[in-house]
Amino acid sequence: xxxxxxPWPVPADAPAPDDLSRCVHxxxxxxxxxxxxxxxxxxxxxxxxxHLARAVDEGRIELTAAVQGHWDLCLQCRACExxxxxxxxxxxxxxxxxxxxxxxxxxxxxxRAIRRFVLRNVIARPAVLALAVAPARWYAGSPVxxxxxxxxxxxxxxxxxxxxxxxPRHPGRxxxxxxxxxxxxxxxxxxxxxxxxxxxxxxxxxxxxxxRVLARGGIAATAAPGQACCGALQAHxxxxxxxRVLARxxxxxxxxxxTTIVVNSAGxxxxxxxxxxxxxxxxxxxxxxxxxxxxxxxxAEFAATLPATAARLGARVTYQDxxxxxxxxxxxxxxxxxxxxxxxxxxxxxxxxxxxxxxAGIYSLTQPQMSASLxxxxxxxxxxxxxxxxxxxxxxxxxxxxxxxxxxxIEARVLHLAELIDEAQRNAR
Ligand code: SF4
Ligand code: SF4
Numbered sequence: 001x002x003x004x005x006x007p008w009p010v011p012a013d014a015p016a017p018d019d020l021s022r023c024v025h026x027x028x029x030x031x032x033x034x035x036x037x038x039x040x041x042x043x044x045x046x047x048x049x050x051h052l053a054r055a056v057d058e059g060r061i062e063l064t065a066a067v068q069g070h071w072d073l074c075l076q077c078r079a080c081e082x083x084x085x086x087x088x089x090x091x092x093x094x095x096x097x098x099x100x101x102x103x104x105x106x107x108x109x110x111x112r113a114i115r116r117f118v119l120r121n122v123i124a125r126p127a128v129l130a131l132a133v134a135p136a137r138w139y140a141g142s143p144v145x146x147x148x149x150x151x152x153x154x155x156x157x158x159x160x161x162x163x164x165x166x167x168p169r170h171p172g173r174x175x176x177x178x179x180x181x182x183x184x185x186x187x188x189x190x191x192x193x194x195x196x197x198x199x200x201x202x203x204x205x206x207x208x209x210x211x212r213v214l215a216r217g218g219i220a221a222t223a224a225p226g227q228a229c230c231g232a233l234q235a236h237x238x239x240x241x242x243x244r245v246l247a248r249x250x251x252x253x254x255x256x257x258x259t260t261i262v263v264n265s266a267g268x269x270x271x272x273x274x275x276x277x278x279x280x281x282x283x284x285x286x287x288x289x290x291x292x293x294x295x296x297x298x299x300a301e302f303a304a305t306l307p308a309t310a311a312r313l314g315a316r317v318t319y320q321d322x323x324x325x326x327x328x329x330x331x332x333x334x335x336x337x338x339x340x341x342x343x344x345x346x347x348x349x350x351x352x353x354x355x356x357x358x359x360a361g362i363y364s365l366t367q368p369q370m371s372a373s374l375x376x377x378x379x380x381x382x383x384x385x386x387x388x389x390x391x392x393x394x395x396x397x398x399x400x401x402x403x404x405x406x407x408x409x410i411e412a413r414v415l416h417l418a419e420l421i422d423e424a425q426r427n428a429r
Contacts, residue, residue: 007059009104013240015096020054022088023047029080029090034356035073038373043070046080046090053097063100065107071097072108073370075363076236077323077356082330091328092277095235102238112237115362120242123197124229126176133201137174140167140202159365162372165406166364166399172205177225177253181211188218191302192254194263194272197229199395206395209422210264210299216425217306221262226253230263232271232324233361235278247275248285251292261292264299264418266322266394267361270329272296298325299418300393304334311424314344318387319417320378320401321354322394335393335417342424350381357404359396375400379408386410393417 008014029046030036036045043052049070055061074094081090105112122128139145145164148154154161175181175195193211200207211221228250231243250272254261263269271278276290319339325331332354339347358364358374382390382405390401390412401414415423 007056007063008100009063010099013096013099015053015057015093015100017057019089019093020050020057022086023050023054023084024086025051026085029084029088032079032083032355034075034077034079034358034374035370037355038370044073046074046084046088049074050088050090050093053093056097063104063106068101068106068108071101073367075323075356075358075360075370075374077360078327079323079355082327095238095240098236098238099240100238115237115366116239116242119234119237119239123233124231124242124246126197126200126228129197129201130174130176133198136167137171137202140169140171159368162364162368162403165403168202168205168399168402170205171202172208174201175204175207175223176200177223177227179207179223181208181221181223182215183220184215184218186218187220189220189260191219191221191260191262192224192227193221194230194261194265194268194296195223195227196263196265196268196395197233199265199268203395203398203416206264206398206416206418209416210262210418213303213309213418213421213425214262214306216309217303219306224254228253230265230268230271231278232267235271236361240278243271244278244282247272247278247289248282251275251285251288254295255288255292258295260302261296262299262302263296264393264416266298266325266329267396269296269298270324273329298329298331298334298393300325300334300338301329301331303418303421304337308341309425310343310428311341311421312343312428313420313424315388316346316348316386317389317391317420318348318350318382318385319353320350320357320390320392320397322392322397323354323356323360325393326354335391338417338421339391342421343428345424348385348387350385352377352381357392357397357400359394359400361396364400371400375404375407379404379410382410382412383408387412389420390414391417391420 231246235243358371364371
């Protein structure tokens with residue numbers, strides 16, 4: 001319920017009027033927006049969503065279920081932010097309007113409460129998450145999966161079936177805080193590998209590949225103990241309070257020196273680079289959060305600074321930019337530069353390579369139709385360009401592309417950039 005003084009249920013986390021008023025309605029963001037591309041509706045564009053937030057902020061309209069629906073459909077991909085000439089901080093605005101919806105949802109309150117419970121008590125609790133994910137890990141590599149697929153059973157299971165299509169083919173053993181990783185012959189530097197939540201459980205193979213690539217560049221990476229989930233999923237869902245709890249945990253666990261924190265999940269890296277903003281009103285943590293954020297590097301950003309290692313892979317590869325790498329962290333060149341170092345690797349660019357794939361954290365569960373539309377657009381591009389390998393740099397995108405190629409019957413492997421580089425480096429030995 002909004003207070004008398006503020007139209008927002010949680011005034012302390014309300015979108016800042018200064019942020020909202022930066023939008024001059026020029027519309028340059030509209031064609032970059034995936035939900036506008038699919039619907040053609042102004043209300044499903046960044047300009048439309050900001051307009052609604054401003055109208056609520058100024059008390060001209062109420063925060064109704066219809067308004068919530070337009071915000072809920074936003075992927076928080078930040079493609080709009082990247083092209084906005086006025087510097088509208090769209091990602092921050094949307095996290096703050098989501099916090100308002102989460103506090104007093106005009107519709108879908110029960111689903112939201114369940115989601116919050118899971119994000120707090122399963123995703124953010126390593127022991128519980130490990131238990132919850134264990135059956136999926138077993139299933140992903142078991143013969144049962146082939147039988148389920150042959151019989152078409154997954155298609156009858158609705159959202160569970162959609163998740164089945166997204167499961168990695170080979171999750172690898174989990175990498176958790178404290179897990180031992182590959183070490184270099186000669187150590188020239190050190191780094192902390194951020195292990196994350198689902199990433200560590202379902203993409204242990206990516207973490208190990210990351211550590212091997214770093215090791216060949218002389219970097220000893222450790223999965224430092226005590227680190228927690230980054231808080232991105234919770235923040236995007238409007239649970240800023242718990243995202244702050246997780247950010248403080250990571251700062252407590254990983255501060256103390258200036259070791260680089262390498263992150264191979266674009267969504268986590270973007271969130272961690274913005275801890276300073278998330279904790280700006282926390283007296284005890286504000287300065288520490290800013291210092292922490294300066295140590296965070298995406299895998300590609302960091303690997304591109306290391307000496308080149310011989311690498312060979314004869315394959316046609318398409319790199320698909322994760323939104324939180326291209327739009328939030330502005331890292332587009334480094335992944336392509338790393339691919340360019342691989343002998344025999346032919347890189348093909350596809351139309352919309354930097355447009356959201358529809359994964360967007362838990363979006364494929366909350367907005368399955370829009371997510372499927374965006375996935376199908378990607379599949380269409382893959383069909384036109386017939387890559388041998390689809391490469392990306394974020395676990396959610398990787399899962400979405402697994403589903404895209406499978407649904408479209410495309411014979412292409414889906415790899416994380418670190419996996420592809422690791423494979424190419426091993427080929428060249
Ligand atoms: S968000 Fe930026 S690009 Fe979009 S309409 Fe507003 S000022 Fe223009
Ligand atoms: S964040 Fe993405 S989906 Fe949301 S308005 Fe911006 S471009 Fe559109």
